Amino acid sequence: MTNTVMVEKAKVSKINEVDFDNLPFGSVYSDHMLVCDYKDGKWNAPKIMPYQPLTLDPSAKIFHYGQSIFEGMKAYKDDEGSIWLFRPLENFKRLNKSAKRIAIPELPEEYFMEGLTTLLQLDSDWIPQNPGSSLYVRPFILASGTGFHASPADEYKFIIACAPSGAYFSGKVRVLIEENYSRAANGGVGYAKAGGNYAGQFYPTQLAIDKGYNQVIWTDDNTHEYIEEAGAMNIFVRINDTLITGPTSDRILDGITRKSILDIAEDEGIATEVRKISVTEVVEAAKNGSLKEMFGAGTAAVVSPIAGFGYKETDYDLPELTNSYASLLKKRITDIQYNRAEDKFGWRYKV
Amino acid sequence: MTNTVMVEKAKVSKINEVDFDNLPFGSVYSDHMLVCDYKDGKWNAPKIMPYQPLTLDPSAKIFHYGQSIFEGMKAYKDDEGSIWLFRPLENFKRLNKSAKRIAIPELPEEYFMEGLTTLLQLDSDWIPQNPGSSLYVRPFILASGTGFHASPADEYKFIIACAPSGAYFSGKVRVLIEENYSRAANGGVGYAKAGGNYAGQFYPTQLAIDKGYNQVIWTDDNTHEYIEEAGAMNIFVRINDTLITGPTSDRILDGITRKSILDIAEDEGIATEVRKISVTEVVEAAKNGSLKEMFGAGTAAVVSPIAGFGYKETDYDLPELTNSYASLLKKRITDIQYNRAEDKFGWRYKV
Numbered sequence: 012m013t014n015t016v017m018v019e020k021a022k023v024s025k026i027n028e029v030d031f032d033n034l035p036f037g038s039v040y041s042d043h044m045l046v047c048d049y050k051d052g053k054w055n056a057p058k059i060m061p062y063q064p065l066t067l068d069p070s071a072k073i074f075h076y077g078q079s080i081f082e083g084m085k086a087y088k089d090d091e092g093s094i095w096l097f098r099p100l101e102n103f104k105r106l107n108k109s110a111k112r113i114a115i116p117e118l119p120e121e122y123f124m125e126g127l128t129t130l131l132q133l134d135s136d137w138i139p140q141n142p143g144s145s146l147y148v149r150p151f152i153l154a155s156g157t158g159f160h161a162s163p164a165d166e167y168k169f170i171i172a173c174a175p176s177g178a179y180f181s182g183k184v185r186v187l188i189e190e191n192y193s194r195a196a197n198g199g200v201g202y203a204k205a206g207g208n209y210a211g212q213f214y215p216t217q218l219a220i221d222k223g224y225n226q227v228i229w230t231d232d233n234t235h236e237y238i239e240e241a242g243a244m245n246i247f248v249r250i251n252d253t254l255i256t257g258p259t260s261d262r263i264l265d266g267i268t269r270k271s272i273l274d275i276a277e278d279e280g281i282a283t284e285v286r287k288i289s290v291t292e293v294v295e296a297a298k299n300g301s302l303k304e305m306f307g308a309g310t311a312a313v314v315s316p317i318a319g320f321g322y323k324e325t326d327y328d329l330p331e332l333t334n335s336y337a338s339l340l341k342k343r344i345t346d347i348q349y350n351r352a353e354d355k356f357g358w359r360y361k362v
Numbered sequence: 363m364t365n366t367v368m369v370e371k372a373k374v375s376k377i378n379e380v381d382f383d384n385l386p387f388g389s390v391y392s393d394h395m396l397v398c399d400y401k402d403g404k405w406n407a408p409k410i411m412p413y414q415p416l417t418l419d420p421s422a423k424i425f426h427y428g429q430s431i432f433e434g435m436k437a438y439k440d441d442e443g444s445i446w447l448f449r450p451l452e453n454f455k456r457l458n459k460s461a462k463r464i465a466i467p468e469l470p471e472e473y474f475m476e477g478l479t480t481l482l483q484l485d486s487d488w489i490p491q492n493p494g495s496s497l498y499v500r501p502f503i504l505a506s507g508t509g510f511h512a513s514p515a516d517e518y519k520f521i522i523a524c525a526p527s528g529a530y531f532s533g534k535v536r537v538l539i540e541e542n543y544s545r546a547a548n549g550g551v552g553y554a555k556a557g558g559n560y561a562g563q564f565y566p567t568q569l570a571i572d573k574g575y576n577q578v579i580w581t582d583d584n585t586h587e588y589i590e591e592a593g594a595m596n597i598f599v600r601i602n603d604t605l606i607t608g609p610t611s612d613r614i615l616d617g618i619t620r621k622s623i624l625d626i627a628e629d630e631g632i633a634t635e636v637r638k639i640s641v642t643e644v645v646e647a648a649k650n651g652s653l654k655e656m657f658g659a660g661t662a663a664v665v666s667p668i669a670g671f672g673y674k675e676t677d678y679d680l681p682e683l684t685n686s687y688a689s690l691l692k693k694r695i696t697d698i699q700y701n702r703a704e705d706k707f708g709w710r711y712k713v
């Protein structure tokens with residue numbers, strides 16, 4: 012692969028200003044970013060430049076019509092200083108799947124992969140090695156083309172920015188099963204990592220936070236009888252010894268952590284089921300004691316154990332387990348990600 | 363009302379570069395814009411400044427989480443040179459309704475109204491007087507606060523930009539009744555003018571355009587049996603002599619043109635019904651000849667007559683009427699907007 016990425020290095024690094032022992036999530040940015048412009052009907056070669064503000068016309072369609080998509084990835088550094096990504100081609104494929112649904116032109120694979128690896132090599136000092144920390148990598152595309160006509164833009168920017176980050180959630184979360192609000196429509200854009208899917212969650216999530224919960228468990232918009240996602244994560248439920256997650260659909264994101272966990276669980280000999288999960292079933296299981304665990308799964312939080320849930324003004328607590336699936340699966344997946352264990356699935360990608 | 367709007371005038375006007383006889387829709391911008399910043403927990407006083415690019419951090423939440431809302435308005439100039447708006451307080455109220463749902467802090471009324479009127483007075487030369495033209499006014503709010511955490515921003519920008527504009531659609535449109543894709547979920551954000559609602563429509567609309575239609579008629583996401591909106595407009599159906607539109611809901615925008623048309627129709631003695639409209643009813647009415655008209659209604663296009671529709675691979679043509687409700691109602695509403703007729707409803711607002 013010939014390197015087509017132009018690089019303009021930052022004159023001064025900001026890295027000494029950063030306290031790597033007290034990293035928040037996604038709010039400190041590395042020295043460089045990748046920018047790739049779509050113009051005159053094609054994606055132009057990516058450029059790496061110092062991390063800097065974007066300048067856009069007030070009529071840029073991103074500001075009016077929510078035409079944006081993103082991915083979430085992490086880069087890890089092992090004890091030998093090698094840099095690893097986890098299934099990056101899956102992120103690339105999903106980015107283009109989202110792009111198609113949001114009428115954004117699909118990106119060439121080489122611009123994504125070459126841009127990403129060149130950026131990570133340049134900013135490799137920014138990849139934390141503290142336990143639980145990593146470099147959060149945010150590829151995104153926004154509509155920079157202008158006009159107040161509600162139609163797709165004619166110009167776009169693909170950007171990758173990086174943020175050395177600590178844990179997304181600390182500790183277990185309490186969740187509220189949603190009875191009124193919804194995240195996605197049948198035939199809508201729920202399966203895409205489209206910006207608008209997230210803004211719509213903020214208000215119902217705040218209502219749940221005001222009631223003492225951390226997150227919302229989204230249910231289907233028609234009956235509110237099937238659980239679909241946990242905040243911005245996929246959701247897993249363990250009933251007795253079976254691990255269950257909902258099927259992907261046009262409402263549910265095809266999570267990379269989700270499908271990796273299914274594979275690892277099978278490898279561990281854990282019985283898994285991919286099928287619709289009804290709220291009634293979860294509540295009944297909580298009442299009769301067969302509900303052992305619930306957890307969210309996603310790139311940012313990896314595996315996020317749920318301590319309990321609220322539904323129809325009643326709270327249900329989950330048991331404290333010494334050998335939970337959540338901790339087993341989180342260890343297995345992070346050991347692969349950080350190059351601490353064998354990668355029998357071929358998921359690790361050396362940068 | 364004391365004027366709290368600071369004004370920085372443009373040194374040179376761009377108005378002589380504009381061909382007012384050949385105006386596109388929403389793609390030429392006036393000399394000034396209003397900017398109002400939300401910071402440290404409050405909206406700061408608005409400023410008017412030369413129309414100029416915005417500078418935002420790549421991690422601004424607008425780029426990632428679709429946290430934006432907008433309004434569409436028009437300013438009109440009558441033969442005496444007086445400037446008029448149409449029900450601007452309705453736009454203000456809806457902006458704050460959208461704001462609440464998208465977890466954006468609500469805006470004080472005086473900042474909206476005083477900012478708007480000061481801007482229009484300053485850029486009054488930009489309001490076209492050619493028939494069918496007007497100054498399209500775009501108030502919008504975007505999340506400028508930063509961070510890759512999927513949560514509401516802590517900083518926002520409220521902006522008003524203006525574009526002298528010709529007609530949105532020219533001539534009648536052909537529409538496709540949607541059987542697969544959806545615009546909004548029950549319990550979702552369909553009633554808000556949120557950016558993400560529009561990006562999700564672009565791809566299905568392009569599929570319809572590829573089949574020879576101009577727009578999609580959105581149906582409910584659960585059964586696709588009830589018609590809801592026409593592209594980015596509300597939809598009206600005339601069966602025999604009754605004018606019917608769907609009820610507003612959490613999926614359907616509470617359109618200002620929509621409700622004004624209902625009032626004018628009643629004033630004209632036209633029988634109106636606000637109720638669910640099934641696709642079956644529309645197709646049957648088209649077959650038996652009782653379907654006389656369909657039209658979209660919204661600020662940009664005002665009233666947009668539909669020439670015919672497609673459904674399940676069949677095309678249905680609507681009759682050519684000499685005295686259509688669409689043309690009568692469009693004349694009545696635009697005569698009020700342009701100060702060419704009595705305003706018995708008190709909708710006109712002098713700037």
